[in-house]
Amino acid sequence: MNVFQIAPTGRIVLGRAQPLLQALATPGQPFRIGGAGPILAGFAQFETLTSGSSGKPRHIRRTMQSWIHSFAVNAALFGIGPGTRVAVLGAMEQSLSLYGAVEALHLGADLYSLCSLRPDRQWRALSDGNIEVLYATPAQLRLIVEAGRDGLPALRVIVVGGSKVDAALRAGLLAMAPGADLREFYGTAESSFISLACSEDPPGSVGRAYPGVEIRLKGPLGEVWVRSPYLFLAYAGDDPGSARWEDGWLSVGEMGRMDTGLLFLSGRAGRMVTVADQNVFPEEIEDFLMGLPGVRRCAVLPRPDPLRGVHLVAVVQGQRAAQDSLQAALRAHLGPLKCPKSFLWLEEWPILASGKTDLVALADMVRQ
Secondary structure (H helix, E strand, C coil), rough: CCCCCCCCCEEEEECCCCCHHCCCCCCCCCEEEEEECCCCCCCCEEECCCCCCCCCCEEEEEHHHHHHHHHHHHHHHHCCCCEEEEEEEEEECHHHHHHHHHHHHHHCCEEEEEECCCHHHHHHHHHHHHCCCEEEEEEEEEEEEECCCCCCCCCCCCEECCCCCCCHHHHHHHCCCCEEEEEEEECCCCCCEEEECCCCCCCCCCCEEEECECCCCCCCCCECCCCEECCCCCCCCCCCCCCCCCCCCCECEEEEEEEEEEEEEEEEEECCCCCCEEEEEEHHHHHHHHCCCCEEEEEEEEECCCCCCCEEEEEEECCCCHHHHHHHHHHHHHCCCCCEEEEEEECCCCECCCCCHHHHHHHHHCCC
């Protein structure tokens, strides 16, 4: 058997993952979990879906080899092997959950797929199953922490992707699983792993280059380009996508800087807005807001302004009574130009199947 064909030797202990088992039944057979339309991947290839946080999810075509390379790296980094108990919280349509599930099965681990359970029952499954390694997004982890549970002594590694872990969530995870090593990675559906952070790294960093990844920036604060064996092949279908290639290097439009080997992100070029002739990255404001008391979730979006071109609106879920203190802290930390001019408070937060915030839905609300 070709070493670059996914070969599942592990078992699914808990959860509904029949489509995944069927997809992996024939070595080298192209597959995709979810999504509409024909599968365009060839032999020893497969398709995944982007999160769709800023639009319709795209189909990503990649080789099985591109994931298998990182399976071997993570086996050493996170101690995943035959009999290791691994859990994923999201559905198989989500790239992170699919990755964690396929990796576990390929490495001979026991897989617990918990997407069909509500958060308190996910915690119970993690506890009863003595789960050792967990793959999840911050949004998924936040729901478990908010369920008010603690006491997961067997959990030794939490692999987090999709967005940054804020200080409140980090504290909640530490209380829930005090022995767990929280490993945040930065990556995309197109690039897979780019960088990996550990507990010693400063809070604003997304860590150092993941093993096998080269990172290149154009300018002190520039677009992030990567080269690695983990990159995708192309978008599947007619959608040209947002990623760009240049002599074997890939960029998804993220802006950042390097400092002593650590990568610090400013935000996506596609989300950058100009307020009174100054470029502003909403992600910078969101990261600061998430560290303030009274904020559970937030997003910062532009609204047309006849004077400034646009002004910023903070969409927040949390304690509405904290608005004055939030605005004062924002103004003091970021200055009046970056400080959102108004707040929109929501009881229910729009979340995509991937666990990410639905920015398109929020943008529609802000425009009203």
